[in-house]
Amino acid sequence: MLNSRRKKRGRALRNKQTGIAATSLVAVTLGGIAFLPGSASAQTPSPLGEWQYSVGVPLQKMWQPNIPDWQVRIGVATSFQPRFEGSDRYHVVAGPSIDVRYKDLFFLSSGEGFGVNFAQGANWRVSLAAVYDLGRRGQDDPQELNGLGNINVAPGLKLAGEYVVSKDFPLVIRADVRRYFGGSNGWIGDLGAYMPMPGSSKTFFWFAGPNVSLADSTYMNSWFGVNQEQAAHSQYPQYHASAGFKSVGFGVSAIWLFNKHWFATADGAFEQLVGGAGNSPIVRTRATGVADVSINYRF
16 A cells, blocks of 8 residues: 555656646757757767657647647857768857747747648647758868768658657657758658656756668768769779668757746757668767857746
8 A cells, every 4th residue: 555655656756846847848859959050060960869850749739738829939049060971070150040840830940940740639740841951061071071062952741740649648659751952862760769858847857769860872872972083082982882771879958047038958869870871981980079068038
């Protein structure tokens, strides 16, 4: 009987902490800082997990059924990230962070892109969005990328779905697939999951979870392959990167509330390149990471 009461109290406390975190979160979540201007030599893809760009958004309706028509947040962000995917050298880039949502239907987000939730329920949503890939330039790391040419900036489409298990167990499962037109000109998809972590409060809350990425051979060879022409002009031998798993990773996202309008976010992620990506001669280290922070204002 005593053990049963203790278990019930423990579950109630966990649910209360999750509810506090989610209720606060829905008012401010940005979900990452994917947009970094070209003038700052930003690189994509990023070691951030795809779920970190929309962290907390699908939890909103579970604790706040009446969502405001407009939710607008803007901020400034900086990121410490590899010079290119697989690089062992890092640099700092900076830029704006933007998130605008209308009636839980349309969104314009530096993380999720410009899109619409075209199908949704109380604990799930499916969205289609226009996105972008900032590519890779040889000048970002002439020592390693000389002779490989550039991967041009390219637009793309992203189909994504998110599902929350329940209020008692607020695990969020997310899957997406992206197709770029130009640049890498290929397909890439992600499967990830995250949930609120213990220690969240009304002024601080954090989330953590894993992520795995897969890509087709066109995408893999754009980023990790070396064709005959590239081999003739660079230090690398010819290499074909086959389709399949690209990377596995783990991320953490946190938010601090200062007052009704101002808040800060921090994201960190670890990525391990695998398969055809990890074996590429371009890759200097399979294990890379990213850390970013932002200061934001909510209207």
